[in-house]
Amino acid sequence: xxxxxxxxxxxxxxxxxxxxxxxxxxxxxxxxLVSWIFGLAAALARASDIAVxxxxxxxxxxxxxxxxxxxxIFIIYFGLPALGLQLSPFTAGVLALGINSGAYxxxxxxxxxxxxxxxxxxxxMALGMGRRHIMARIILPQVVRIILPAMTNEAISTLxxxxxxxxxxxxxxTLYAQTxxxxxxxxxxxxIATALLYLVLTTLxxxxxxxxxxxxxxYV
Numbered sequence: 001x002x003x004x005x006x007x008x009x010x011x012x013x014x015x016x017x018x019x020x021x022x023x024x025x026x027x028x029x030x031x032x033l034v035s036w037i038f039g040l041a042a043a044l045a046r047a048s049d050i051a052v053x054x055x056x057x058x059x060x061x062x063x064x065x066x067x068x069x070x071x072x073i074f075i076i077y078f079g080l081p082a083l084g085l086q087l088s089p090f091t092a093g094v095l096a097l098g099i100n101s102g103a104y105x106x107x108x109x110x111x112x113x114x115x116x117x118x119x120x121x122x123x124x125m126a127l128g129m130g131r132r133h134i135m136a137r138i139i140l141p142q143v144v145r146i147i148l149p150a151m152t153n154e155a156i157s158t159l160x161x162x163x164x165x166x167x168x169x170x171x172x173x174t175l176y177a178q179t180x181x182x183x184x185x186x187x188x189x190x191x192i193a194t195a196l197l198y199l200v201l202t203t204l205x206x207x208x209x210x211x212x213x214x215x216x217x218x219y220v
Contacts, residue, residue, distance in 0.1 A: 010189070013180055020176040021197050027094060027172065028159045028205075034098025035158065039105025044135075046110060057106070064103035070164050072096050077168045093165040101158050108150045112143035152209035156202050163198075173197055 038060075045057035064072065076099075077092040087095065116139055124134040166175035177194040181187045 006189070010193070013190075016176055016180075017173070017193065017197060020171065020173045021201065023170075024159065024162050024172050024198075024201060027090075027097075027162045027165070027170070028155070028201075030094045031097045031101060031158050031162070032155055034094060035101035035105045035154075038099055038102025039109055042102060042106035043109035043113065046106065047113060061103045061106055064100055065107075069097065069100045069161055070167065072100050073164055073168060089165070089168045089170045093162075093168060093170050097158060097161055097165070100161070101154060104154050104157075105151070108147050108154065109143065111150075112147040113139070115146050116142055148209065148213055152206065155209070156205055159201055159205060160198060 042057040042060055045053040046061070048054055073093065073096040076096040077087065077089065080087060080092075124138055125131070162170075162172050163174040165172055166178065169175070171179075173194050177190045181190050184190070
């Protein structure tokens with residue numbers, strides 16, 4: 001098959017691939033937001049003086065990091081209905097991967113918090129500032145600069161993990177490619193196209209992170 005013939009064969013599927021790519025981006029953004037919520041809550045709970053909160057956070061991080069993301073997706077999508085909670089594939093996928101990524105985000109944030117000298121907290125409290133105000137205005141802005149590269153890597157992993165949602169019928173890039181392959185019997189071409197689209201998306205995410213790092217460096 002010549003290049004022209006291949007292009008004519010592939011052309012009708014381009015709109016579907018573009019839509020699937022857009023869906024991957026939407027999924028990634030929502031999953032990242034959910035992971036930041038869970039990750040920040042777990043990191044702060046693990047650093048808390050309240051023993052119960054610390055133990056809950058430790059268990060959450062231990063369980064999520066020690067089990068496969070695919071199994072966690074199945075627990076949320078297939079397991080929760082047994083408890084009376086039915087979620088759509090899209091919602092279940094965002095929640096499952098958000099919880100999964102949140103455990104890794106929590107460890108990244110904890111490492112960032114550990115890099116901040118304790119003297120900053122103590123001196124700020126000596127000036128009469130509250131713990132929440134110190135955390136929001138002094139500690140966390142510094143932590144963001146420290147953890148940005150690691151958070152970028154986690155975001156890229158999150159984007160690639162969206163392919164796992166094909167197992168619960170979310171029609172993202174992987175499942176869209178599989179449906180085409182089932183009718184055309186051309187796995188090589190369409191899996192290559194899917195891989196290239198993932199590569200483009202991860203490259204865009206990497207460039208965006210590099211821009212954010214340069215912007216943050218101006219304020220250091």
